[in-house]
Amino acid sequence: MNILVCVKQVPDTTQIKIDPVKHTLIREGVPAILNPFDGYALEAAARIKDKDPGTKIVVVTMGPPQATAVLKECVGIAADKGYLVSGRTFGGSDTLATSYILSHAIKKIEETEGKFDAIFCGKQAIDGDTAQVGPEIAEWLDLPQVTYGLEIEATEDGFKVQKEAEDGMQVIGIKSPCLITFTKPSFDPRYPTIKRKLMANKAKFETLGDDFDPTMDAANYGLNGSPTHVKKSFTPPVKSGGMKIKEETGEESAKKLAKILVDNNIV
Amino acid sequence: MEAKTKDLWVFIETNEDGSPKKVGLELLNPGRMMADKQGGKLVAVVIGDNVAESVEQAGIYGADQVIVVEGPEYKQYTTDAYVKALYHLTEKYGPTTIMIGATNNGRDMGPRFSSRVKTGLTADCTSLDIDEETGNVAWTRPAFGGNLMATIMCPDHRPQCGTVRPGVFKKPEAGENKAEVIKEEFHVAPRPSRGCQRGSW
Numbered sequence: 001m002n003i004l005v006c007v008k009q010v011p012d013t014t015q016i017k018i019d020p021v022k023h024t025l026i027r028e029g030v031p032a033i034l035n036p037f038d039g040y041a042l043e044a045a046a047r048i049k050d051k052d053p054g055t056k057i058v059v060v061t062m063g064p065p066q067a068t069a070v071l072k073e074c075v076g077i078a079a080d081k082g083y084l085v086s087g088r089t090f091g092g093s094d095t096l097a098t099s100y101i102l103s104h105a106i107k108k109i110e111e112t113e114g115k116f117d118a119i120f121c122g123k124q125a126i127d128g129d130t131a132q133v134g135p136e137i138a139e140w141l142d143l144p145q146v147t148y149g150l151e152i153e154a155t156e157d158g159f160k161v162q163k164e165a166e167d168g169m170q171v172i173g174i175k176s177p178c179l180i181t182f183t184k185p186s187f188d189p190r191y192p193t194i195k196r197k198l199m200a201n202k203a204k205f206e207t208l209g210d211d212f213d214p215t216m217d218a219a220n221y222g223l224n225g226s227p228t229h230v231k232k233s234f235t236p237p238v239k240s241g242g243m244k245i246k247e248e249t250g251e252e253s254a255k256k257l258a259k260i261l262v263d264n265n266i267v
Numbered sequence: 268m269e270a271k272t273k274d275l276w277v278f279i280e281t282n283e284d285g286s287p288k289k290v291g292l293e294l295l296n297p298g299r300m301m302a303d304k305q306g307g308k309l310v311a312v313v314i315g316d317n318v319a320e321s322v323e324q325a326g327i328y329g330a331d332q333v334i335v336v337e338g339p340e341y342k343q344y345t346t347d348a349y350v351k352a353l354y355h356l357t358e359k360y361g362p363t364t365i366m367i368g369a370t371n372n373g374r375d376m377g378p379r380f381s382s383r384v385k386t387g388l389t390a391d392c393t394s395l396d397i398d399e400e401t402g403n404v405a406w407t408r409p410a411f412g413g414n415l416m417a418t419i420m421c422p423d424h425r426p427q428c429g430t431v432r433p434g435v436f437k438k439p440e441a442g443e444n445k446a447e448v449i450k451e452e453f454h455v456a457p458r459p460s461r462g463c464q465r466g467s468w
Contacts, residue, residue, distance in 0.1 A: 013412035025415055095390075096382055129410050130390040132378035135346075139382040145346055147375040166371055227387030227424040231398070231405060233417040265437045 001055040001154065003045045004106060004116040006137070007038040007074060009067040010127045023235040034070045037122025039077075041182040043189035044152050045120055046078035052154065056080050058113050062090065062102060068205050075200035076192030082203065083109055087210030092223030095128070099136030100220045104213045106141065117176045118159065123148060123183040131181070138179035146172050149182045268384050270425035271361025273307030274332075278353070278367040279325055281315030283342055287324050290368030290433035295328045297395045297436050298366060301404065304397040305363060308332050311446070314352050316342035326446035329439050333448045334360070340455055344372045348455045350379045355453050357384060362426045364404055366395075369430035377430045387421030389429040403427065 011030045019026050042059070049055040059074040061067050062085040071082030085105045093101065110116060119138075124131035131147070138145040148164040158175040164183055174180070192200070219225050245260075247253040261267045277298045279291035295311065302309035310332045311325035316339050325333045336352045353376070357365070367373045369391045381388035389406035393416075398405045403420045406429045410417050421427040 011411075013414060016411055016414045018414060025411060094387065095378065096385070096387065099382060127411055129408075129412070130378075131374050132381075132388060132390055135375060135378040136382040139379050145375070145379065148371050164371065227385075228389060228419050228421045231418045231420050233410075233415055236409065236413065236416045265440070 001048060001052055001118075002114055002116050003048065003055060003057050004109070004113075004119045005038065005042050005045050005057060005059045005074070005079065006102065006119065006121045006134070007042065007059050007061045007070050008035045008122070008125045008127075009033070009061060009063050009070040010035045010125050013126045018235050025235075032066070032069065034073050035122050035125045035127075037124060037126070037182060037184070038070075039122070039189045040185055041120040041122050041180075042074055042078055043185070043187075044149065044180075044182055046190060048152065048154055049078065056113070058082070058109065058116075060085060060102070060105060060109060062086070062098060062105070065207075071205050072200045072203060073192070075203045076197045077190060078196075081113070082205045084205050084207045085212070086207055087212075089210045089218065089222050092226065093221050094226035094228045095130050095132040095136055096228075097221040097226045099133050099140055100225075101216070102133070103137050103140035104216050105208050106137070108208060108212055115177065119143070119177075119179040121179065121181045123181045134179060134181040141179070143177055143179045144174055145179045145181070146174050147181045149180045150185045152180065268357065268386065268425055269361060270363040272363065273305050274310050274360070274362045275302040275305055275307060275364040276310045276312050276334075276362040276366065276426070277325075277330070278365065278373070279311050279313045279321050280344075280368055280370060280372060281313065281318055281321050281341075283316075285315050285317035285320055287313075287321040288368060288370060288433075289438070290370060290373075290431070291321075292324060292328050292438045293433065293436040294366050294368060294431055295325065295330060296439040297431075299329050299439060301364065301395060301397055302331075305402070307363065310334060310360075310362065312336075312353070312356060314341050314349055316340075322446075322448060323444065326444035326448075327441045329442060330446045333446045335448060335450050336453050337450070338454050344376075346375055346379055349376050350383060351455050352453050353380050354383055356451060357426060359451075365426045365428045367428070367430045369432045373430050377428065381428045384426070384428075386424040386426060386428060387419075389419040389421070392429045392431045393435050395429070395431065404429065 057079045059079040059082040121134035151162040153160045277294045280288040308331040311330035314336045392406045392408045394407035407418045
């Protein structure tokens with residue numbers, strides 16, 4: 001089995017603070033981490049490898065040169081190899097443009113690593129929160145997709161994926177090759193071992209730079225190749241404290257609540 | 268893709284019994300305001316099986332037109348079938364804007380659809396308006412785990428698309444159903460050869 005995991009280095013958004021005067025994000029001192037959802041995707045691949053030790057796990061990330069730190073982290077956890085996609089012309093890409101570049105990078109990596117049976121992604125990155133790049137890669141590569149994956153098992157010709165739905169859980173059978181995105185499962189991903197960490201420190205990662213694929217159309221990536229543009233950004237207003245309903249009796253409170261819900265078309 | 272109309276589409280996601288998911292009806296509320304500002308119709312797009320109730324509700328909650336794709340292959344959501352159907356409709360009618368509820372299925376379908384069209388999609392919006400200067404939809408959404416809000420526009424590609432978080436907007440007031448209903452016969456293979464079938468764990 002040959003699995004590619006797409007990962008992203010993100011700022012730890014739980015540690016981001018807002019400048020109270022300028023109302024902007026304070027990015028200084030915020031640690032850069034492996035996107036947690038990508039960690040779940042890697043764990044899913046690692047569990048397949050636990051059962052089938054012949055499995056090869058390759059990771060790819062797109063970002064500035066310092067993003068190799070997450071490739072190293074992935075090798076420390078379970079990955080066999082990693083690739084960095086990094087070019088000045090790639091900057092400013094929105095999700096469609098990013099997925100265009102990554103889909104070409106994946107084809108390029110397959111020239112060396114062989115065809116991938118599956119591409120795993122995190123459901124979304126915790127900085128952009130879009131959950132779009134995975135399905136968009138699947139579209140460029142014409143692969144079937146399952147999103148919101150929790151657990152996965154290899155089957156004869158593909159995978160069985162347990163996925164999160166609004167009304168519970170679904171189990172979907174999907175044929176290989178395919179793309180699956182993962183959300184937070186009920187278990188914690190494994191930590192790197194000392195042995196693997198030492199290995200990761202020596203690992204070298206190939207970079208796919210601006211010109212890695214001359215067939216790519218520059219009109220499809222970068223700031224100018226992106227259909228969406230950020231017009232403005234601002235910090236959200238502080239949430240108000242909600243509404244307190246406390247009538248004489250419980251019944252009266254319930255009636256008042258019901259009236260408010262009905263009046264506001266909520267039920 | 269070229270927009271052939273100034274129409275704004277709201278995708279009405281359906282349950283397996285053909286009833287509408289609430290978020291689709293909620294979106295008819297901001298949809299009305301934006302369709303009026305864009306100078307086009309407010310169109311509800313209903314895909315599912317036995318969807319009479321959804322079609323009726325879309326009309327009651329203010330759609331000018333309801334486009335319906337119906338068939339047993341749409342009873343359960345599958346990426347392949349739904350994206351094919353929505354793509355077919357978009358190509359045929361050319362709306363300028365499409366809004367999709369940001370449910371798990373909506374967020375599965377949205378990016379697959381928008382990348383097939385090669386247009387922009389703004390995810391999980393919580394506030395919507397029309398930019399007065401350009402007439403583009405101004406999609407506002409949280410990012411960085413809710414620490415930052417961003418307003419996104421898609422100036423040169425059509426249709427401009429967004430998924431919108433459920434529960435942000437209230438359903439509009441119910442009114443008289445004046446919607447014109449268009450039934451589109453569009454069918455796909457009930458079981459895609461490449462999988463995506465329900466099973467048990």
